[in-house]
Amino acid sequence: PPGIVHLVGAGPGAGDLLTLRALRLLGEADVIVHDRLGTEEVLELARRDAERIFVGKARANHCMKQEEINALLVRLARAGKRVVRLKGGDPLVFGRGGEEAEALAAAGIPCEVVPGVTAALACAAGAGIPLTHRDAARAVTFVTGHRRDGSVDVSGLVRPGQTLAIYMGLTMLREIRDGLVAQGLSPATPAAVVERGGTARQRVLRGTLETIAAEAPAWVQGGPALLLVGEAVGRGSAGWAQPALAA
Amino acid sequence: PPGIVHLVGAGPGAGDLLTLRALRLLGEADVIVHDRLGTEEVLELARRDAERIFVGKARANHCMKQEEINALLVRLARAGKRVVRLKGGDPLVFGRGGEEAEALAAAGIPCEVVPGVTAALACAAGAGIPLTHRDAARAVTFVTGHRRDGSVDVSGLVRPGQTLAIYMGLTMLREIRDGLVAQGLSPATPAAVVERGGTARQRVLRGTLETIAAEAPAWVQGGPALLLVGEAVGRGSAGWAQPALAA
Numbered sequence: 001p002p003g004i005v006h007l008v009g010a011g012p013g014a015g016d017l018l019t020l021r022a023l024r025l026l027g028e029a030d031v032i033v034h035d036r037l038g039t040e041e042v043l044e045l046a047r048r049d050a051e052r053i054f055v056g057k058a059r060a061n062h063c064m065k066q067e068e069i070n071a072l073l074v075r076l077a078r079a080g081k082r083v084v085r086l087k088g089g090d091p092l093v094f095g096r097g098g099e100e101a102e103a104l105a106a107a108g109i110p111c112e113v114v115p116g117v118t119a120a121l122a123c124a125a126g127a128g129i130p131l132t133h134r135d136a137a138r139a140v141t142f143v144t145g146h147r148r149d150g151s152v153d154v155s156g157l158v159r160p161g162q163t164l165a166i167y168m169g170l171t172m173l174r175e176i177r178d179g180l181v182a183q184g185l186s187p188a189t190p191a192a193v194v195e196r197g198g199t200a201r202q203r204v205l206r207g208t209l210e211t212i213a214a215e216a217p218a219w220v221q222g223g224p225a226l227l228l229v230g231e232a233v234g235r236g237s238a239g240w241a242q243p244a245l246a247a
Numbered sequence: 248p249p250g251i252v253h254l255v256g257a258g259p260g261a262g263d264l265l266t267l268r269a270l271r272l273l274g275e276a277d278v279i280v281h282d283r284l285g286t287e288e289v290l291e292l293a294r295r296d297a298e299r300i301f302v303g304k305a306r307a308n309h310c311m312k313q314e315e316i317n318a319l320l321v322r323l324a325r326a327g328k329r330v331v332r333l334k335g336g337d338p339l340v341f342g343r344g345g346e347e348a349e350a351l352a353a354a355g356i357p358c359e360v361v362p363g364v365t366a367a368l369a370c371a372a373g374a375g376i377p378l379t380h381r382d383a384a385r386a387v388t389f390v391t392g393h394r395r396d397g398s399v400d401v402s403g404l405v406r407p408g409q410t411l412a413i414y415m416g417l418t419m420l421r422e423i424r425d426g427l428v429a430q431g432l433s434p435a436t437p438a439a440v441v442e443r444g445g446t447a448r449q450r451v452l453r454g455t456l457e458t459i460a461a462e463a464p465a466w467v468q469g470g471p472a473l474l475l476v477g478e479a480v481g482r483g484s485a486g487w488a489q490p491a492l493a494a
Binding site for chain 2: 009011014015016017018019020021023024090091092093094096097098099101102113114115116117118121122124125126128129130131132133134138139140141142143144153155156157159160162198232235236
C-alpha cells in the first residue's frame with residue numbers, strides 16, 4: 001500500500017497541548033521524523049515501536065538540509081510507511097511545512113497537515129497576555145526576527161492597534177528595537193519575552209520595548225523565546241498564569 | 248473550596264482538534280459556559296453531568312452582553328464551581344478572552360487560559376495553504392474584518408511578504424478589497440476563502456483578491472469563514488487536503 005506523510009504540529013512542547021488528532025497519528029505512525037529537542041514530551045506519546053529519525057532542526061542550526069529532509073520524507077512514503085513529520089508549534093507557521101508539502105505534492109505523495117498550537121498562542125495563554133483586545137489591539141502579526149541573510153526587517157510593522165509576536169528574535173533584539181523605534185514606535189510600548197512558553201519550564205520577562213531590549217539578553221536561558229510588543233501586552237496579568245506553572 | 252475559571256480554546260470545531268489539556272478540563276468541569284453553535288462536537292467530549300450555559304456569542308450577535316458574561320463567570324466561581332469558559336479557536340485571538348480574564352483578575356478569581364488552534368491555523372492546514380513561506384511570506388497578520396462601528400480598517404496592512412488572515416471579513420469583502428487595492432496591493436494577489444475550516448464540512452474557494460471579492464458572497468453558505476490573501480496563498484495546493492475531508 002502507498003505511504004502517506006502527516007505534517008503534524010506538536011504545539012509548544014507540553015505533551016497536553018497536543019491535539020487529539022496528532023495523538024492518534026503518533027499512535028499509528030511507522031516512522032516519526034522530528035526536529036527539535038523541545039518535542040521530547042510529545043514523542044513520549046508516540047507508538048513505542050515507531051522508528052524515530054531526528055533531523056535536528058533547531059532554529060538556524062540544521063543537522064540535515066531542507067532538501068535532504070524533503071527527499072527522506074518522499075523515500076519513506078514510497079517505501080509504504082505511515083510517516084509523521086512532527087514539527088514544533090504549527091507546521092505552516094515558520095515551520096517550512098509549506099516547502100515539505102510542496103515537495104511531497106510534486107512527488108505525488110499523499111500529505112495531510114494537522115495544525116498545532118503555535119508558540120505565540122501558547123506564550124500568550126501561559127503568560128496571561130492578550131494578543132488582541134477590543135480596546136488595544138485589533139490585529140496580531142507573527143513575524144520572524146531574522147532573515148535568511150541574518151539581517152532584520154521590521155519595516156511596515158509599526159501599525160496602531162497591532163500586537164507583534166516576533167519568533168526567534170532574541171539574537172537580534174537591539175536591531176529590532178532600533179528598527180521599530182525608527183519607525184515611530186515608542187520605546188515605552190509594553191513588551192514581554194516568554195521563554196519555553198506553555199511548558200512547565202516557562203519564564204516571563206515583562207517591561208517595555210526599551211527595558212526588554214536592555215534586560216533580555218542576560219535574562220534568557222537558551223530556551224526558545226518569543227518577543228511580544230504592543231499596547232495589548234500591557235493588558236496582561238501574571239494573575240492569569242496557569243496554576244500548574246505558577247506552582 | 249474556591250472556584251476557578253478555565254478559559255479554554257475549543258479549536259475550529261472538529262472534536263479531534265481539541266488539545267489534551269482542554270479535554271481533561273472538559274471532563275472535570277462543573278459548569279461549561281459556551282459561545283457558538285460551532286462547538287457541538289467539542290461539547291460532546293465534556294463531562295455528561297456538567298451544567299451547560301449557552302451565552303450565544305456568534306460573531307456580532309450576542310445573546311448576552313460581555314459584561315453579563317463576565318459577571319456570570321465571577322458568580323459561578325464564587326459559588327465554588329470549576330468553570331470551563333469554552334471559546335471557539337483560541338481564547339486570546341478575537342475571542343475577548345482578555346476582557347474576561349481582566350474581569351476575573353479584578354474580582355480575585357483564579358483563571359487559567361488554555362490555548363487552542365485558532366481558525367487561521369485550521370483553515371491553512373485544511374486547505375493546504377502555507378501562512379508563511381521562505382520564498383513568499385515572512386510574516387502573517389491576523390486581523391478582524393470589521394470594527395466596533397461596522398467600518399473596515401485595512402490601513403497599513405499591505406506589506407511585502409506578508410500573508411493576511413482576515414477573520415469575520417466576508418460581509419465587508421468588497422470594502423476590504425477596495426481598501427487593500429487602494430494601498431497598492433494587486434487585485435491579482437492570490438486569495439482564498441475557507442468556510443468551516445478544519446472541520447468535516449470545510450469548503451474552499453481559491454482565486455485572486457479580485458475573483459474572490461466577486462464570487463465569495465454568492466458562494467458562502469453561512470458558516471464561519473476566513474479570508475486569506477497574499478503570495479503564499481498561491482503556493483497552496485488542494486493536494487494537501489486532509490484525506491478525511493477529501494473523501
